[in-house]
Amino acid sequence: MxxxxxxxxxxxxxxxxxxxxxxxxxxxxxxxxxxxxxxxxxxxxxxxxxxxxxxxxxxxxxxxxxxxxxxxxxxxxxxxxxxxxxxxxxxxxxxxxxxxxxxxxxxxxxxxxxxxxxxxxxxxxxxxxxxxxxxxxxxxxxxxxxxxxxxxxxxxxxxxxxxFEQAAFVEPVNTCLKGVKMLNLQPDETVLVIGQGPIGILLASLALRTGATVLTSDLYPERHAIAATFGLSNPIDARTEDVAARAREATEGRGADAVFVAVGVDALIKTAMDAVRPGGKVLLFAQTQHGEAIFDPGAVCMDEKALLGSYSAAVDIQEEGAQLVFDGxxxxxxxxxxxxxxxxxxxxxxxxxxxxxxxxxxxxxxxxxxx
Incomplete structure (x- = not known):
């Protein structure tokens, strides 16, 4: 030694x-x-x-x-x-x-x-x-x-x-599962996940397991193709489509019940707030650096849209998250x-x-x- x-x-x-x-x-x-x-x-x-x-x-x-x-x-x-x-x-x-x-x-x-x-x-x-x-x-x-x-x-x-490669996902899956659980999604709800990088796909896949309808948006068709292998079948092409409008079209004009922002671009907070219905929830997942971002306070107050955050892992769901990865x-x-x-x-x-x-x-x- x-x-x-x-x-x-x-x-x-x-x-x-x-x-x-x-x-x-x-x-x-x-x-x-x-x-x-x-x-x-x-x-x-x-x-x-x-x-x-x-x-x-x-x-x-x-x-x-x-x-x-x-x-x-x-x-x-x-x-x-x-x-x-x-x-x-x-x-x-x-x-x-x-x-x-x-x-x-x-x-x-x-x-x-x-x-x-x-x-x-x-x-x-x-x-x-x-x-x-x-x-x-x-x-x-x-x-x-x-x-x-x-x-x-x-x-x-x-x-x-x-x-080992699969096991290395235990920590990020835990963080995503924590965020999904925060929203208490129901089978009759529609969820929008903005961003289909690895974290966005994890969030969307876990949201899909709740029985909710899941919409996904991204700039790259290649990422939507990977998302499709996880059962995500409602892609929005953010290059050519109005993401918020598509969310409303899918929900009889209301907007999504919940929106995840899985891209660390603060400008997308406005997109998420526009896409969520009155009384719905927007969860920031990728905004992990302090700074300033602008959103419409009236949307929070009068429209009762909730702006939430979720950061890092949760020990109380550690076993559940690990088992998802290992069995999965x-x-x-x-x-x-x-x-x-x-x-x-x-x-x-x-x-x-x-x-x-x-x-x-x-x-x-x-x-x-x-x-």
Whole structure:
């Protein structure tokens, strides 16, 4: 084993190298593939060898907007194999295949009691990292998982037969399921999902499971074609059609009962508010950076249109979300179909560039260290 990680009480499954490659954030729009030390683990912690990590839009916003200090290693949609366990770890063993949540709430504070887990102070602490300030760390060869993440349910075993790529979707599916549950959709309702990137398709697919009629809008026919493989059969071509008008046409002039905004473009908030019926709900899912956006306050007050937000995952639906992903691999919810690009870790900068400039042919971008 490597002397870099040879800590008393640690159990290893293989020889751990002293160093690894990682995509290190050094400043705004500055990510570099560097050689860094493999993180050491202590008592109650585990070391995971990363097999697959998805690039999330939130990672990209942090890289491009400079909202976080440097240096850091991002990446939080992580699946891999446990290669080392620290002293006092009894519920996990080396060799197990797992995915990991980088946030886990305390479950005791005021926000947790109100099931607003993403606002919990403990939840806002990141418990997974690959060096520097813990920031997910999945854009690296190995990640260290801290004790409270393990103790409080943040590490999830991957069943046999489910590939790492599918398991890496457990965290984003949880976030989408949380948003869908917030709207309490009914079978007689019509839902519009604006944007059919990977997150938009996940939101629309989960909304479809409620029995509601689901409309989807996007600029790219290629994305609608992928959405169709998930049973989404009411596409709106946002290049040539009036999205709000189409929503009204589909609902006897009322407008959609609920609208998801799955694109981080604030101008689309107005489109969503125009498309939703009086008394309906608009949920912002992609507006994950603070700033200013304008909407019609009369639409909220007089038309009683509700403007809501949903951010990050929810621990109370963790088992349900994971089971959706794991069972779905064989039962019509194969999320690997959303993957358009796979990059080895040494090409992580290129992967981030592709993910940052979405095109008709780009969907989910994965970084896979051993690809």
């Amino acid at each position: 490597s002397t870099a990680t040879a800590i008393s009480g640690t159990t290893y499954s293989e020889r751990i190298p002293a160093t690894m490659h990682a995509a290190v954030y050094r400043g705004v729009n500055d990510v570099r593939v560097e050689t860094v030390p493999v993180p050491q683990i202590g008592a109650g912690e585990i070391l995971i060898k990363v097999a697959s990590c998805g690039i999330c839009g939130t990672d990209l916003k942090k890289i491009h907007n400079g909202s976080h200090s440097a240096p850091r290693i991002f990446g939080h949609e992580t699946a891999g194999t446990i290669v080392a366990t620290g002293a006092d770890v009894s519920n996990f063993s080396v060799g197990e295949r797992v995915m990991v949540f980088h946030h886990i709430p305390c479950r005791k504070c005021y926000y947790c009691r109100k099931q607003t887990f993403a606002q919990c102070a403990t939840y806002k602490k990141v418990g997974v990292g690959a060096g520097f300030e813990p920031s997910g760390g999945g854009f690296a060869g190995y990640v260290r998982v801290m004790d409270w993440i393990i103790r409080d349910g943040g590490v999830v075993r991957i069943p046999d037969g489910v590939p 691999y064989r039962n019509g919810f194969d999320l690997t179909k959303l993957i358009s690009h796979r990059f080895p870790l040494k090409q992580a900068v290129e992967a981030i560039d592709v993910a940052s400039k979405p095109t008709a042919s780009s969907m989910k971008i994965m970084i896979e260290p051993e690809a």
